[in-house]
Structure formats: structure tokens, C-alpha cells
Amino acid sequence: MKHTFTSPDTKGYYGKFGGAYIPEMLHRNVEELQSKYLEIMYEKGFRNEFNALLKDYVGRPTPLFLAERLSKQFNTNIYLKREDLNHTGAHKINNAIGQVLLAQRLGKKRIIAETGAGQHGVATATVCALKGIECIVYMGVKDIERQAPNVARMRMLGAKVMPATSGSQTLKDATNEAIRDWINNPTDTHYVIGSVVGPHPYPDMVARFQSVISEETRWQLKEKTGSELPTHVVACVGGGSNAAGAFYHFLDEPQVQLVAVEAAGLGVNSGHSAATTQLGTAGVLHGSKSIVMQTEDGQVVEPHSISAGLDYPGIGPLHAHLFDSGRGKFLSATDDESVQAAFNLCKLEGIIPALESAHALAGLNQLQLKAKDVVVLCLSGRGDKDLATYMNRMDA
Amino acid sequence: MNRIEQVFKNKSNRVLNVYCTAGYPKLDSTLQVMQALQESGADLIELGMPYSDPLADGPVIQHSGSIALSNGMTIATLFKQLKDFRKTVTVPVILMGYMNPVMQYGFEKFCADAAAVGVDGLILPDLPQYEFETEYGAIIKKYGLDFIFLVTPETSEKRVKELDALSTGFLYAVSSSSTTGNDKDFGAVETYLQRLKNLQLKNPVLVGFGIKDKQTFESASKHSNGAIIGSAFVKALENSSDIKADTKKFIANVLS
Numbered sequence: 001m002k003h004t005f006t007s008p009d010t011k012g013y014y015g016k017f018g019g020a021y022i023p024e025m026l027h028r029n030v031e032e033l034q035s036k037y038l039e040i041m042y043e044k045g046f047r048n049e050f051n052a053l054l055k056d057y058v059g060r061p062t063p064l065f066l067a068e069r070l071s072k073q074f075n076t077n078i079y080l081k082r083e084d085l086n087h088t089g090a091h092k093i094n095n096a097i098g099q100v101l102l103a104q105r106l107g108k109k110r111i112i113a114e115t116g117a118g119q120h121g122v123a124t125a126t127v128c129a130l131k132g133i134e135c136i137v138y139m140g141v142k143d144i145e146r147q148a149p150n151v152a153r154m155r156m157l158g159a160k161v162m163p164a165t166s167g168s169q170t171l172k173d174a175t176n177e178a179i180r181d182w183i184n185n186p187t188d189t190h191y192v193i194g195s196v197v198g199p200h201p202y203p204d205m206v207a208r209f210q211s212v213i214s215e216e217t218r219w220q221l222k223e224k225t226g227s228e229l230p231t232h233v234v235a236c237v238g239g240g241s242n243a244a245g246a247f248y249h250f251l252d253e254p255q256v257q258l259v260a261v262e263a264a265g266l267g268v269n270s271g272h273s274a275a276t277t278q279l280g281t282a283g284v285l286h287g288s289k290s291i292v293m294q295t296e297d298g299q300v301v302e303p304h305s306i307s308a309g310l311d312y313p314g315i316g317p318l319h320a321h322l323f324d325s326g327r328g329k330f331l332s333a334t335d336d337e338s339v340q341a342a343f344n345l346c347k348l349e350g351i352i353p354a355l356e357s358a359h360a361l362a363g364l365n366q367l368q369l370k371a372k373d374v375v376v377l378c379l380s381g382r383g384d385k386d387l388a389t390y391m392n393r394m395d396a
Numbered sequence: 397m398n399r400i401e402q403v404f405k406n407k408s409n410r411v412l413n414v415y416c417t418a419g420y421p422k423l424d425s426t427l428q429v430m431q432a433l434q435e436s437g438a439d440l441i442e443l444g445m446p447y448s449d450p451l452a453d454g455p456v457i458q459h460s461g462s463i464a465l466s467n468g469m470t471i472a473t474l475f476k477q478l479k480d481f482r483k484t485v486t487v488p489v490i491l492m493g494y495m496n497p498v499m500q501y502g503f504e505k506f507c508a509d510a511a512a513v514g515v516d517g518l519i520l521p522d523l524p525q526y527e528f529e530t531e532y533g534a535i536i537k538k539y540g541l542d543f544i545f546l547v548t549p550e551t552s553e554k555r556v557k558e559l560d561a562l563s564t565g566f567l568y569a570v571s572s573s574s575t576t577g578n579d580k581d582f583g584a585v586e587t588y589l590q591r592l593k594n595l596q597l598k599n600p601v602l603v604g605f606g607i608k609d610k611q612t613f614e615s616a617s618k619h620s621n622g623a624i625i626g627s628a629f630v631k632a633l634e635n636s637s638d639i640k641a642d643t644k645k646f647i648a649n650v651l652s
């Protein structure tokens with residue numbers, strides 16, 4: 001099978017990127033997923049259950065909101081895809097529901113997940129509570145500190161939060177620990193990866209579960225503007241799942257400009273950044289070949305972003321391919337720019353965005369937008385979890 | 397005949413392969429540890445190249461890798477340390493590591509440099525079969541290096557045979573699906589090893605993960621050609637002030 005932007009080839013490659021670089025200990029689980037995921041997720045009973053939960057439990061479709069005052073500021077038309085209004089406060093729940101339902105059909109009894117900002121951990125813990133399945137969430141010690149409200153949520157939902165103490169103690173290390181757990185529990189456990197990263201089929205599977213974002217956007221935009229196609233779709237990229245979902249049904253529409261905004265941290269060249277496409281080189285991280293921030297010696301570096309969800313030294317292979325092929329435009333926004341963009345949105349539209357989503361908003365400043373343009377911006381999550389960070393910045 | 401083949405020709409049972417981390421406990425310990433292992437009676441040496449994200453390794457080996465990295469160990473430094481090691485070390489040496497640092501060094505350059513200093517084989521647990529067959533296997537072969545695949549109790553019979561066909565040197569039987577350094581119930585392991593034995597594989601089989609002392613070494617050897625000790629030896633060197641003596645003591649205990 002030849003790859004397209006919407007599906008990798010049979011080995012999981014998007015162009016040069018993807019594959020399944022896993023130790024043998026994971027082979028059986030990953031192979032099982034590879035051979036079954038499409039069949040399971042497009043089976044009628046699965047679709048019905050998935051769609052019903054998205055509608056009645058998550059609250060989908062999420063609104064596509066014309067942000068008039070923000071549009072005026074940029075002298076263009078900006079629509080916010082309100083993933084922040086999902087149950088649990090971010091897009092992460094779309095994927096968590098899909099994967100937990102899939103795990104049930106695979107006969108798995110135990111769910112593990114990694115989390116950075118805690119949104120994916122909360123989403124997974126939520127779905128596990130709903131389905132009565134054991135849930136263990138790995139989270140870097142540093143993130144446990146800076147995302148305390150989400151740690152409390154996970155615990156309240158009955159999940160066990162396991163601190164990842166190795167390395168930089170953030171998302172990368174939580175992912176390592178989750179993978180090790182999976183190696184040590186090879187038969188009864190499913191690993192719910194929270195972004196479009198990991199070995200094939202995860203990037204494709206997660207992109208498909210998140211593709212509901214752009215599926216809705218198309219008909220919503222048609223209702224509002226008469227055309228299904230915007231001129232731009234803008235999303236922040238940590239691993240890249242909200243971006244993959246927001247881009248998905250526009251990937252094969254070349255007239256739609258796809259804009260990915262990475263976290264520049266204190267500045268791309270400050271040594272404290274998470275702008276993977278600008279700072280990284282081809283490498284293997286967490287089971288796939290992609291673009292990785294690393295030293296000359298191939299050691300993965302510790303990234304920095306004010307946003308825990310973007311504090312990751314890689315990106316999904318789909319995004320590496322969008323970058324490499326030129327199909328996607330990759331920008332980056334600093335901590336400060338993003339915080340400012342968040343306050344700006346609060347004042348103009350009465351919406352407190354997640355710090356991650358604030359990076360997408362900050363990306364708007366770098367686009368030369370015209371009055372006739374129609375921009376869809378994926379507001380991936382709400383800012384409740386980031387209030388402490390925002391308050392610190394407000395006093396400063 | 398290469399060094400690895402020679403080992404298994406001379407000895408088909410109780411072959412002892414010991415893992416150590418390059419640049420651990422001190423940056424310049426690498427050669428010292430290797431020499432001490434050879435003198436103590438190790439038949440092969442598996443030399444780990446430290447990596448920031450070693451997915452297949454448990455906490456002990458991970459920790460040794462972090463120390464080695466903070467000591468300044470890199471692949472380039474390692475090859476400098478190994479430049480003349482064949483003057484003193486005659487046992488086979490297998491480099492174990494992860495794809496990312498090797499790709500960054502340059503896969504072909506890595507194989508060329510490894511072969512040039514006298515390394516015998518490679519273990520790269522996250523190099524998959526498909527990529528081995530389509531891209532990397534030919535390069536490894538071009539430089540005359542052996543490549544050792546891992547199999548686990550979860551690996552199907554068909555796949556064990558495929559991986560055995562692709563491997564040269566020996567086949568690495570992971571004692572159970574786990575990261576290194578985990579404790580095992582050895583009864584189940586013995587059944588699995590017997591199953592492997594019945595497949596009449598082309599390669600000798602060495603058992604790794606969870607082998608830590610005389611008893612586990614003996615049980616593993618009963619149904620295979622020998623075993624690989626990793627975490628237990630790394631731990632023994634943790635606070636070592638006399639690498640030679642501590643290595644001797646550790647290995648003597650296993651082989652007693």
C-alpha cells in the first residue's frame with residue numbers, strides 16, 4: 001500500500017517517517033494492534049458505541065465559533081473549534097474513548113497511559129472509570145508538580161498516578177515508563193498512547209480517532225460560510241494529535257494551508273525550547289522514526305516549554321512528513337507570546353485557553369492573514385489546569 | 397571462523413556472557429572492566445552503549461547508563477577507548493545499544509568503526525526485522541559483524557525461526573517478557589527454554605534477563621547454551637573501588 005497523508009504504508013511509514021522501532025518484548029502486542037485496529041475501529045458496533053459516547057458523554061459536536069472580536073483584531077475571519085468544551089476539557093478524550101473501546105474488544109483488562117499536562121491522563125482515567133477498568137497513569141515528577149489539579153482529578157477518578165523519576169521527569173520519561181510497564185505486562189494490558197506518536201499503528205490510529213475534529217469542521221464551516229474549506233487550519237503541536245485531528249480531512253486539499261505551532265519555550269535558540277522541527281534531526285524516539293531533538297551523540301535532549309503538553313522532544317511521524325514535504329507550515333511561539341495570546345483571548349472572547357492551545361493563538365501573529373481568509377483554529381483545551389501559571393504571569 | 401563461533405565450538409554449555417555499561421562506573425572503567433571479565437572467566441562480553449531513553453532496560457542498567465552519560469561517554473569516545481583493546485582482550489565483544497544514537501553517529505560509519513576496532517557483533521533491540529531485512533542487515537553484514545535478535549516467550553514459533561534465520565552468532569532468549577533486572581519464576585522459564593530447544597535452531601541460544609547468580613545461571617544453562625548476566629553485575633560495580641577484585645568475586649560466585 002502506498003502511503004498518503006491520511007494513511008501510512010503497511011509498515012507505518014509516512015514518507016521517510018514512522019515504522020515500529022520496538023524491542024521484541026513488545027512485538028506481539030504491537031503486531032496484534034497492527035493487524036486488528038482498522039477492522040475493529042470501522043466495525044459497525046464499534047462505530048455506534050464510539051459515536052454515541054462522543055455525542056452523549058463528551059458533548060460532541062463541539063461548536064465552531066466565529067470569534068468576532070479576535071477576527072477584527074487580525075482583520076480576518078477566525079473560527080475556533082471548541083475542543084475545550086469537551087468533557088474533561090480537551091481533545092484528548094476523543095482518542096481515549098476510542099482506544100479504551102478498542103482495548104475492551106482486544107480482551108484487555110488493564111489500561112496504562114502516559115501524560116504530560118495531565119489532560120490525556122484525566123481523559124483516560126475518565127473513560128476507564130466509565131467502563132470499570134483498572135487505570136495506571138505515568139507522569140513525570142515535574143509535571144505532577146505543575147499540573148496538580150489534574151493529578152487530583154485522576155486520583156479522584158480512581159486512577160493510580162505513577163511518578164516517572166528518570167531523566168528530565170517530564171512527558172518523555174513518563175512515556176518511557178509506560179512502555180516499560182507494557183513490556184512487563186505483555187498479555188492483559190493495553191497502552192493508550194495520548195498523541196500521534198509511538199510505533200505503528202499508534203500514529204494512524206490516534207489520528208483517525210481525532211479526525212472527528214476536522215470531520216465536524218467541514219460541515220460546520222459549510223453551514224456557516226457556504227464552503228467546507230477554510231484557507232488555514234491552525235493547531236499547536238506537542239506530539240501532534242489535536243493538529244492531526246484538525247488537519248485530517250483537509251490533508252488532501254492542497255488549497256488549505258495547514259499551520260502547526262510548536263513551543264519555542266524561552267526562544268528557539270535559547271537552549272530552552274521544544275520546537276522540534278526547528279531544532280531536531282531524523283531519529284528514533286518511542287518506537288517510530290521521526291524528527292527528534294537530540295545531541296550530536298544521539299542522546300535525546302530535555303526540552304522546555306511553559307506548557308507541559310508541548311514539552312516533548314519529538315513529533316509524530318505524520319507531522320515530520322508534513323514538515324519534510326512542505327505540506328505543513330511549521331511555526332513556533334515562545335512562552336511569553338503564548339501567555340499573552342491567552343490573556344488576549346480571555347479579554348476579547350471570554351475564553352480561557354489551555355497553555356498548549358495558547359501557542360496556536362500566538363501563531364496567528366506570524367501569518368499574513370487577509371480580510372477574506374477563513375481561519376479555523378483548534379482550541380484544543382481549556383485553561384483551568386493552567387490557572388496557577390497564568391496567575392504567576394499576571395502578577396509579574 | 398570468527399570469535400563468537402569459536403566460543404561455541406569450544407564450549408556448547410554454560411557459556412557465560414556478561415553485560416557491562418561503557419563508561420561505568422567511571423569514564424575510563426570500560427577497558428578495565430572488560431579485562432577483568434575476561435580474566436575472571438567470562439566467555440563473551442556484551443558492552444552497553446549508554447542512551448538517554450533505554451526502553452528495554454530496567455532501573456539498574458538505566459541508572460548505569462545515566463552515570464556513564466554524565467561521565468561523558470559517547471559512541472565516539474567509546475571507539476577511542478576501544479582502539480587498541482584487542483591487544484589485551486581476546487574474548488568476543490558485542491555492542492548493545494539503541495538505534496537513535498547509532499543512526500545519529502551514522503549507521504554505516506558505526507559498523508565500519510566497530511569492525512575496525514575488533515568488535516564482533518551487535519545487539520540493537522529496537523532495530524526491527526523489516527528494517528533489518530530491507531536496509532540495515534546488508535550494511536551489518538558488509539562489515540562482517542554478527543547481529544543477534546531477541547526472542548521472548550511471547551514470540552511465535554514461526555517468528556522464532558525467522559529471527560533465528562536472520563541472526564548470526566547466537567540467539568538471545570529473553571527469559572520472560574520484561575525489562576532487564578526483573579525477578580523470574582524459573583519454572584516457567586525452563587518450559588520455554590525447552591520449547592526453544594525442540595525447535596532445533598541454527599544458532600546457539602543464550603538466556604538473558606533475570607540471570608543474577610549461580611543458581612539462575614545453572615537453571616538457564618540446563619536448557620540452553622548459556623546465559624547473559626546484566627543488572628546483577630552492574631550493581632556489583634556500583635560502588636566498586638577495586639574493579640578487578642569485585643569482578644573476580646562476582647564471576648567466581650556464578651561459576652563456582
Ligand SMILES: Cc1ncc(COP(=O)(O)O)c(C=O)c1O
Pocket residue numbers: 090091092116117118119120194195196236237238239240241242243308309310354356357380381382
Ligand atoms: C489542551 C492540550 N492541547 C494540546 C496538547 C498537546 O498534544 P497534541 O500535540 O498531541 O495535541 C495537550 C497535551 O497534553 C493538551 O492538553
